[in-house]
Amino acid sequence: MSQFHLGVIKNYLVETFNDKIDLKDYEGKSEHDRTNAFLTRSVAAYTMMALCDITADEAGASVTDGFGDNGIDGLYYNQKENLLFLVQSKWRNDGTGSVDRGEIQKFLLGVRDIIVPRFDRFNEKINKRSTEIDQALRNANTNFMLVLAYTGQSDLSTEVEKDIQTFLEELNDSSDFVTFKTLKQSNLYHMIAKGAQGDPIKVDVAISNWGSIEEPNKAYYGQVAASDIAQWWEEYYPRLFSPNIRMFLGDTDVNDNIVNTLKNEPEKFWYYNNGITALCSTIKKKPLGGATREYGIFEVEDLKIVNGAQTAGAIAKAARSNTENVEKAVVNIRFIQLKDSPEVFEREITRNTNTQNRIEKRDFVALDPEQERIKDELKLHGINYVYKSGEIASSNEENFDIVEATVARACNQLEIDLAVQAKREIGKLWDNIEKAPYKKLFNASVNSLELWKQVQILRAVEEGLSEKDYAGRERLYAIHGNRFVANLVFRELYEILAKEQSSMITEEQLNLIKDKTQNILQDLIIIAEEKYPEAMLASLFKNLSKCKEIHTEYVKRQNAQ
Incomplete structure (x- = not known):
């Protein structure tokens, strides 16, 4: 790579993003400073345009570089793919070097602050995207792509690579939801040479x-x-x-x-x-x-x-x-x-x-005769239970399906293990209908009306978590910690609720469950914030070892009261 290649990149950025990059904060500054700011921000814009397949206007509007950006120069949430892009960009006029350790650590700290989130640490550009960020954080399936784009020719130093790897290992403790991509001068040049959409592959x-x-x-x-x-x-x-x-x-x-x-x-x-x-x-x-x-x-x-x-x-x-x-x-x-x-x-x-029928794990549940038994017993009480794919539940409230049944049974356990599995990957609970964990959840001892009551309790917990106007990180706890909270509600209330002979929970019981849910949530937040204040909550509640630690501490404090 050479100054020629850097010139190609510069000319492309000027032609593509002219009048599309906000430079109001550089009014009154030197032409040299304005040009450098434009090029740095255009690198971020191009990175998002190329990787997210968006227009130059959309990419330009997604640039967040400026005072108080906390190391994040670009941000775009691809809703179709549940993918949040966070970009740091650097323009090097001499086309040499890479990115120093201080710059990358600032970026990684900024990513942490997005994940928590701490919007008070960011500038207005990022705060204007808080709704978009919140939408990404509320989605348990959101993945993060961190992109470092710079016009130097050198690879990242060993120290910087170690910092990035340590950061990824820490965040990806329950699943690989964060990836890191580096684009240096040669990568940017080849991408631009092929065009934004690219020549035919x-x-x-x-x-x-x-x-x-x-x-x-x-x-x-x-x-x-x-x-x-x-x-x-x-x-x-x-x-x-x-x-x-x-x-x-x-x-x-x-x-x-x-x-x-x-x-x-x-x-x-x-x-x-x-x-x-x-x-x-x-x-x-x-x-x-x-x-x-x-x-x-x-x-x-x-x-x-x-x-x-x-x-x-x-x-x-x-x-x-x-x-x-x-x-x-x-x-x-x-x-x-x-x-x-x-x-x-x-x-x-x-x-x-793309329209062929695909066999899902839940389809194999249909082979278990216990499911048909539960369905037949509930039908005698006017309750519709759906466990086969393609069956349609009736429109009244007295119906539920295999997903709700599985989650309710998983949460109604003394330990937290299966509730975490239901949050992380419910399909694992249906892996083999001949052995645990499936057999622990569904077997001949499962009473169909008790199962229906457990589902109602689960629904009441969800009501309790959704009816209050939670905000910020507290809201994320209510979304991602729902199975954890449900487990604790079952643990504390189920014996009391099970004594009622009626198959339906009463209004009084509903209010009791919702009150208990909200109280447990507050206690959970206190403990989890003490232990994991920096955690990405969508990941935290899929991590069994961390959930066990929080669960043990919660039970210990309850027993001490």
């Missing part, structure tokens, strides 16, 4: 055990290294994917299973995963590898994945922390050539490959 891909179809449309299929998919993701996301399909959804039951398989059983990944469907304008086999179908190198033009975004995203996520294991995995893939095909063909492939 061209790759050479090694396919093993490959086959082909010639009619009516040419296609190749076989196995590719999972590490290749991870590399595509890192280099070409988001334009790797067709714009009319779902993007990566983050921590879902299915995606967590994909990541866990790659981490723990990579050699079995091919057996467990359905694979990826990709479209391309052309695909040609290269001479390398000869005529054997065991292995071939193929040149693929205008690559787009139309089915398998979750697989690709999960592979990339696993590769960031378990590179060696991901390199052991292979994935099924098929490349369908669009050359000489009707225009409608691409849309039809995309639509049909």
Whole structure:
């Protein structure tokens, strides 16, 4: 890289973001200072435009750089993907160096203050986005992408890399919801050289055990290294994917299973995963590898994945922390050539490959005869219980489904373990209907009317958490700590409530539950803030060891009263 490449970056930023970057705070300052501020902020804007697939106007409006930015120069929440982007940018006129330790530590502290959140530590630009940030923090599935973009040529120092890694390990103690991406001069130049949307993606891909179809449309299929998919993701996301399909959804039951398989059983990944469907304008086999179908190198033009975004995203996520294991995995893939095909063909492939029925873990619950017993018993009392996918609950209040039943049973346990699992990944509770934890929740001893009462108690807890006008971090406790609170409500009130013979809880009981819920929430906040004042609450209540510690302390204090 050189001053020529820096000049290309500068010219692009000036042309793209002229009049789109707020520089009011630089009025009256020197032209040199105004230019540097514009370029630094434009680097942040371009980073968000390229990674978030937004317009230059949207990206410019998402710049937060200025006095009191707390190290965060850009912020954008991608609601479609539940992904909050936080950017720090640095313009280096000489094109050398990277980012010093003090700058990166300021950025990481700013990220902490966003997560808590502490809006009083931020400038007006970030405070104007507080509703957007709050929306991201309230969503338990939100992931964070931290991006450092700078125009120096050097890599980050070992000390800076260690600071970042330590920060990520601390935050990602329950799940990998925070990732860090670095874009230096060479990365920015290549991204800009390809255009914001990018030239068509061209790759050479090694396919093993490959086959082909010639009619009516040419296609190749076989196995590719999972590490290749991870590399595509890192280099070409988001334009790797067709714009009319779902993007990566983050921590879902299915995606967590994909990541866990790659981490723990990579050699079995091919057996467990359905694979990826990709479209391309052309695909040609290269001479390398000869005529054997065991292995071939193929040149693929205008690559787009139309089915398998979750697989690709999960592979990339696993590769960031378990590179060696991901390199052991292979994935099924098929490349369908669009050359000489009707225009409608691409849309039809995309639509049909994304509308197939998928078996969820909860579907296997239908094989348990105890579920049908519970349903039949409740039907005699006019209560509708739905445990099969596709069944529709009636419109009256006296109905519930397998999800509510599972959460209620998980929360109505002496220990906190299953309540945490219900919050973190409820599908794990349905993993195997022949053994625990499922058998602990659903077995022949489960009384159907008691189950219905437990669901009503769970609903009352949710009412108690939602009816008060909580704000700030207290509000986040009410959202993310709901299963924890429910466990404590069951622990303290269930014996009293279970004595009532009626299948419905009374108005008096409802008020008792809501009052108890609100009191427990306040006690929980006091203890959790003493122990984990900096915690990201969406992550804290998915962390079993930390929840056990808080739970033990709560019980100890209650017993001491």
